[in-house]
Amino acid sequence: MAIRPPRLRPGDTIGIVTLGSPRDAATIDARIQTLENMGFNVLLGQYVYSQDGYLAASPQQRASDLMTMFENPQVRLILPVRGGVGVADIIPYLDYEFINRNPKIITGYSDITILLNVLYLWADLITFHSLLLINFTDTTPAYNYNQFFAATSVVSPRPLENPPAMPLISRVAGNVTGPIVGGNLTSFTDTLGTPFEVDTRGRIIFIEETREDISRVYRLITHLIYAGKFDDCAGIIMGDCSNCFPSYGKTYEDLINEVIVPLGKPLMTNLAAGHSYYKMTIPIGALANLNTIDNSLTIIEPTVSP
DSSP: OOBOOBOOOTTOEEEEEOOSSOOOHHHHHHHHHHHHHTTOEEEEOTTTTOOBTTBSSOHHHHHHHHHHHHHOTTEEEEEESOOOSOGGGGGGGOOHHHHHHSOOEEEEOTTHHHHHHHHHHHHOBOEEEOOOGGGOSTTSOHHHHHHHHHHHHOOSOEEOOOOTTOOOEEEEOOEEEEEEEEEEHHHHHHTTTSTTOOOOTTSEEEEEEESOBHHHHHHHHHHHHHTTTTTSOSEEEEEEEETOBOBTTBOHHHHIIIIIGGGOSOEEEOOSOSSSSOOOOEEETOEEEEETTTTEEEEOSOSSBO
């Protein structure tokens, strides 16, 4: 069983870090105001506002900001500003033994996928594929906030349920249990052949993507197939492919039916998780039951501690 970080409580301190690409100061400040309006205290990393081309700062500087938040006993949640590119650069500069001894909630998606899976695999820490700082706005759907705070504040197992009128779809029958790994497809595939390659053996693979044409998604999926990532996995969950464009007349649905279904693994699709409007919170490393016979997905262990 992976380590559960302490739960998030009203008034706690949230550490803000920029771990990949930069974001403009006005957007960052507006999102911080939303957090403060919710009653949270906010602590900023030294390089939150930094910009160095397509990266916020050097790998060592961004890693230092993250470790500073793990070292601060007042910080209960570490919230990256955004993903973008470059999150993998910080991996060699983190102290995983220290993180293991000082667990905290860390959340995000997109290129943060790499960090979420590495912290689970190397620090044995449950992490959360969920909101980034940029998602804390006055117009964020209540569903997203409800998902986020249920996963990070409530010490109990929970079913993962889509918003109303957006059904989960079971494609290949099965009933399996295992930890969830994965996230953004591009970032997931980028780990192949590296020291931080995602271990999928006995695990349920979750995949989502955005702004790619279907031929590119096909290329990434087949790369995972030939890398053996589906050989010994327990099951597969397909999330959103938001703003993914048909290619050569083929759609995301075609890709699922023609490439994913034939893998023969218990398969659920249409999960409201990823880059699009609705964002389910997926705890990376938490034990889950994927039951595509009764069309249910349940996190069967608490994901935070009291």
